[in-house]
Amino acid sequence: MLAAAGLMIALASEPALADCLPTVPVSGTTVVCTGSQNTTYTASDLASLTVDAQATNFNANPAFVALRIGTLTFTSTNSNLQSTTFTEVGNLLFTVNGGNANGAITVSQGGTSTLIGRRPSATRSGLRCWRADSRGQERRTLRPWSSR
Numbered sequence: 001m002l003a004a005a006g007l008m009i010a011l012a013s014e015p016a017l018a019d020c021l022p023t024v025p026v027s028g029t030t031v032v033c034t035g036s037q038n039t040t041y042t043a044s045d046l047a048s049l050t051v052d053a054q055a056t057n058f059n060a061n062p063a064f065v066a067l068r069i070g071t072l073t074f075t076s077t078n079s080n081l082q083s084t085t086f087t088e089v090g091n092l093l094f095t096v097n098g099g100n101a102n103g104a105i106t107v108s109q110g111g112t113s114t115l116i117g118r119r120p121s122a123t124r125s126g127l128r129c130w131r132a133d134s135r136g137q138e139r140r141t142l143r144p145w146s147s148r
Contacts, residue, residue, distance in 0.1 A: 025049055044068055053079045
């Protein structure tokens with residue numbers, strides 16, 4: 001019975017492998033996402049952050065929210081993303097390598113933003129970008145997805 005209790009404790013203390021870790025990022029670190037992320041992942045008030053999502057199902061909508069980050073590099077490879085929101089990000093590099101980007105990618109009040117789509121498996125219609133300014137909303141569409 002004691003051995004069984006020890007096994008139960010060991011199993012309960014294993015870290016979850018199906019989320020974005022660390023759950024609370026610090027500046028300069030890399031957040032790694034795998035498996036399923038069932039809640040919105042939020043990062044804020046950091047000088048820099050790298051996010052690496054590998055074959056992740058982001059089930060929350062929005063999937064990822066970034067607020068007041070100096071430099072953010074977000075790479076999604078063969079993942080299923082819902083919407084993402086980037087507010088007050090100084091330098092953003094957002095790359096989708098395969099997989100799906102199912103919702104809006106919203107970038108507001110930031111500096112330089114680069115969005116790259118590389119051969120997504122489900123959507124080949126292009127990357128649609130909206131830029132909101134004091135005069136209203138301007139729509140720009142980039143087609144086709146980059147073949148790089």
